[in-house]
Ligand code: HEM
C-alpha cells in the first residue's frame with residue numbers, strides 16, 4: 001500500500017478513537033481524559049493527515065525506505081504516547097510507571113517530524129517544483 005494511504009488510514013483510525021473519547025467525556029460529564037483526547041486527535045489524526053498530504057503532494061515515491069522508517073516511527077510513537085496518556089489520565093497506572101514510555105514516545109514523535117523535514121529538504125528541486133505545479 002502507498003505510504004500516503006497508510007498515513008491516511010491511520011489518521012482516520014485516530015480520528016474515530018479520539019472522537020469516541022470526546023463523546024465519552026461529553027456524555028459522562030467527566031473531562032479528565034481531555035489531554036489524551038487532544039493528543040489522540042492532534043498527534044494521531046492531524047499530524048498523520050499532514051504527513052499523508054506531504055507524501056502525496058511532495059515526496060511521492062522517492063526515498064521509500066526512509067519513508068517507511070518515518071511512517072512506523074510516527075505510528076509506533078503516537079500509539080505509545082496516546083495509549084500512555086489514556087492510561088495516565090484514566091488513573092489506570094501511576095505516572096512513575098508510564099513516564100519512561102511517554103518520554104520515549106515524545107522523542108519518537110519529534111524524531112519522526114525531523115525525518116519528515118529531512119525528506120522534504122533532500123528532495124530534488126525539479127521534483128518539488130513539478131509536484132507544486134501539478
Ligand atoms: C466527536 C467530536 C468531539 C467531541 C465530542 C469532543 C469533546 C471534547 C471535550 C468534552 C473536551 C474537554 C473540554 C474541557 O474540559 O476543556 C475536548 C477538548 C479538546 N478537544 Fe475535543 N471533541 C471532539 C472532537 C475534537 C477534534 C476533531 C479535535 C481536533 C482535531 C479536538 C480537539 C480538542 C482539544 C485540543 C481539546 C483540549 C482543549 C483544551 O486545551 O481545553 N476535539 N473535546
Ligand code: HEM
Nearest residue numbers: 034035036037038039042043046047105106107108109110
Ligand atoms: C512530542 C510530542 C508532544 C508532547 C511531549 C506534548 C506534551 C504536552 C503536554 C505536557 C501538555 C500539557 C498537558 C496538561 O495540560 O497537563 C500538552 C498540551 C497540549 N498539546 Fe501537546 N505534546 C506533544 C505534541 C503535540 C502536538 C503535535 C500538538 C498539536 C498538533 C499538541 C497539542 C497540544 C494542545 C492543543 C495542548 C493543550 C490541550 C491539552 O492540555 O490537552 N501537542 N502537550
